[in-house]
Amino acid sequence: QVQLVQSGAEVKKPGASVKVSCKAAGYSFTSYYIHWVRQAPGQGLEWMGVLNPRGSTTNYAPRFQGRVTLTSDTSTSTVYMELSSLTSEDTAIYFCARETTDSCFDSWGQGTLVTVSS
Amino acid sequence: DIQMTQSPSSLSASVGDRVTITCRASQNIITYLNWYQQRPGKAPKLLIYAASSLQTGVPSRFSGSVSGTDFTLTINSLQPEDFATYHCQQSYKSPRTFGQGTKVE
Numbered sequence: 622q623v624q625l626v627q628s629g630a631e632v633k634k635p636g637a638s639v640k641v642s643c644k645a646a647g648y649s650f651t652s653y654y655i656h657w658v659r660q661a662p663g664q665g666l667e668w669m670g671v672l673n674p675r676g677s678t679t680n681y682a683p684r685f686q687g688r689v690t691l692t693s694d695t696s697t698s699t700v701y702m703e704l705s706s707l708t709s710e711d712t713a714i715y716f717c718a719r720e721t722t723d724s725c726f727d728s729w730g731q732g733t734l735v736t737v738s739s
Numbered sequence: 740d741i742q743m744t745q746s747p748s749s750l751s752a753s754v755g756d757r758v759t760i761t762c763r764a765s766q767n768i769i770t771y772l773n774w775y776q777q778r779p780g781k782a783p784k785l786l787i788y789a790a791s792s793l794q795t796g797v798p799s800r801f802s803g804s805v806s807g808t809d810f811t812l813t814i815n816s817l818q819p820e821d822f823a824t825y826h827c828q829q830s831y832k833s834p835r836t837f838g839q840g841t842k843v844e
Contacts (some may be wrong), residue, residue: 656835658783666775666783666826666837682834683740716782724830725773725788732782 623647625655625717625730632736638705641733643717650698651675654720657691657702659713660732667713671720672700707737741765741829745838752843758814760841762827765808771831772810774803777840778823786825787812817843 628642643655657669670681672691679691690703700717715733718726742765752758762772770790775783785794787803790810800815814821827838 658837665840666777666828668828668833668835668837671833671835680833718783721788723788723792724771725785725794726775726783726828727785727788727794729782729784 623719623728625719625728627715627717627730627733630734630736632738633707635708635737635739637707637737638703639707639711639735640701640703641715641717641735643700643702643730645698645700645719648719650695655691655693655700656718656720656726657689658716658718658726660716661710661713664713669702669715674700704735707735709737711735712737740834741768741831741836743827743829743836743838745827745841747841748839749842749844752817754817754819756817758817758821758843760812760825760827760843762810762812762838763808764810764829764831767808768829768831770805771829772803772805773828773830774801774812775826775828776821776823777826783826814843 624646626644631639651674656671672679674693693700717730719728721727744763772790774787777783790805791803802813804811824840824842826840
């Protein structure tokens with residue numbers, strides 16, 4: 622079955638960077654876009670960006686442009702999300718999700734908690 | 740950016756109730772609207788896509804509808820496992836904005 626498995630929780634200091642991985646299994650990796658969505662404590666969902674594993678093209682939300690980088694490794698079916706210049710406002714759970722041809726997210730990773738604290 | 744205004748932010752309901760949640764888009768998004776359910780500590784789960792299509796495996800008590808830029812998620816005969824937070828999301832264009840969420844408690 623389709624699975625997206627994310628890396629474990631991270632604790633970072635302000636100003637640092639974090640890199641979260643999302644390993645796909647159970648489907649053709651290059652056939653589906655992977656999106657990243659975050660959720661701050663007690664808040665709603667916020668879309669960050671998308672990567673097309675076939676060609677590694679990306680599109681980022683304007684508020685994260687310049688600070689987020691999505692990459693992929695087709696040999697391991699893994700997508701990476703790197704967020705730089707962290708502040709306490711980046712403390713959140715980060716999810717990866719697969720987009721279907723119906724433009725919806727049918728499978729999600731389990732989430733990765735990133736805590737930014739001095 | 741397309742703004743998604745979801746209401747109410749929370750609602751109180753009982754098992755067996757009919758629940759309605761609304762999402763209004765700031766511009767025409769045709770039927771590019773999805774609904775997700777999120778239980779505490781879990782990832783969101785797709786319920787409805789393309790405004791009214793039921794995702795495979797989702798109970799038929801969930802339904803979606805659209806009128807112009809107003810989208811509605813209806814839960815008929817609320818079950819104990821339905822107490823959760825519901826999110827709408829437009830997939831018409833990037834950034835793929837979400838509503839603020841509705842907590843059903």
